[in-house]
Amino acid sequence: MFTEIMRYILDLGPTVMLPIVIIIFSKMLGMKLGDCFKSGLHIGIGFVGIGLVIGLMLDSIGPAAKAMAEHFQINLHVVDVGWPGSSPMTWASQIALVAIPVAIGVNVLMLVTRMTRVVNVDIWNIWHMTFTGAMLHLATGSYWLGILGVVVHAAFVYKLGDWFARDTKEFFGLEGIAIPHGSSAYLGPIAVLVDTLIDKVPGLKRIHFSADDVQRRFGPFGEPVTVGFVMGLVIGLLAGYDAKSVLQLAVKTAAVMLLMPRVIKPIMDGLTPIAKHARKRLQAKFGGQEFLIGLDPALLLGHTSVVSASLIFIPLTILIAVLVPGNQVLPFGDLATIGFFVAMAVAVHQGNLFRTLISGTLIMAITLWIATQTIGLHTQLAQNAGALKTGGMVASMDQGGSPVTWLLIQLFTWQNVVGFIVIGALYFTGVLLTWRRARAFTTAEKSAASLEDQTAS
Secondary structure (H helix, E strand, C coil), rough: CCEEEEECCCCCCCHHHHHHHHHHHHCEEEEEEEEHHHHHHHHHHHHHHHHHHHHHHHHHHHHHHHHHHHEEEEEEEEEEHHHHHHHHHHHHCCCCCHHHHHHHHHHHHHHHCCCEEECCCCCCHHHHHHHHHHHHHHHHCHHHHHHHHHHHHHHHHHHHEEEEEHHHHHCCCCCCCCCCCCHHHHHHHHHHHHHHHHCCCCCCCCCCCCCHHHHHHHHHHHCCHHHHHHHHHHHHHHCCCCHHHHHHHHHHHHHHHHHHHHHHHHHHHHHHHHHHHHHHHHHHCCCCCCCEEEEHHHHHHHHHHHHHHHHHHHHHHHHHHHHCCCEECCCCCCCHHHHHHHHHHHHHCCCHHHHHHHHHHHEEEEEHHHHHHHHHHHHHHHHHHCCCCCCCCEEECCCCCCCCHHHHHHHHHHHCHHHHHHHHHHHHHHHHHHHHHHHHHHHHHHHHHHHHHHHHH
């Protein structure tokens, strides 16, 4: 009975599941039922809008990407099924039904012990943590190690939500919000590592250009819709389309640049009263401690710099896929949501697209290399879910290319010692720098607050 209920809830999808969770959560905080319903419905509508825009990208840019690969005779034989393909497989795994209570339990424990400020209400995206557990279960044969994978992934992304809270607030303007997400969050440390290295190179650290710079320099021709139109032209030409198809694709990419920021607004209209009420209520109950509401990184996709970076990385990711040694994965399913991979990098680099290009290239190269290493396990996951024909193979960049998942698998199997050492050292360095960066921000904020108190007195 419990299994059937959980399966039914999961099958509702994020556009229904998240509003229900939001309504229950906001009601528990003492908000009026009418306000709870209104906020939840606005959030659901916003995610429907995001789904429509992403669907537009998938239906238009997806075929263009595949045509581009065929046009240049790119021989990558395992197709990236993306998160739309990976998440149903994950929810069908043996780990899935216990993953949600486990992830929530980890969150509650960390909140009680003050190890995190993130109150995660993004229940749907627990599938990322579940994926890690399912893959670890398949790799080791141990159900309990699979559960451990869920615990480790959950605890890690909650901390990343804390560490990148300043970026979420100051760059994206999301007050009281955190993004404890299995793509945007875990790739942030790579951007921090790249940012730190660039700051040590005198020539490179002075280079800066952003979407705002382009708009100021070129006026109407530098506005987001025009940039989107030009990127559509480039992608269409690289795909070998005729003039009619190129122009149609260009208008659709321009539409994405215009519509994506606008479909975020209903979500923010729904979230703002909840976030304010939640922070006030929780801080009063827990001695003034600041809390953050953990939500989907789709909120980040509306920023102009993120949309610009996304359109740039669609053709660039295919080029990277060709150049990465040993890569077998053809980017496809996740190209429409490539912004998830680079959104936090955009914030870390303060909108500097030059730095985002460097860190994003490294992020996509690592993601594709790891996705290739996990093809076997990913295929097994798909077969267990009954989602694959005999003899086929699948991969995904989102989660299939996760450093967190792959490093945990290697820790317990030691199948690729050299890769584990190289990727592990690179990623651990980025995580360490992220922790130091967050600690420096916290120290600076406390010093500023102390100075204000002394001035006021």
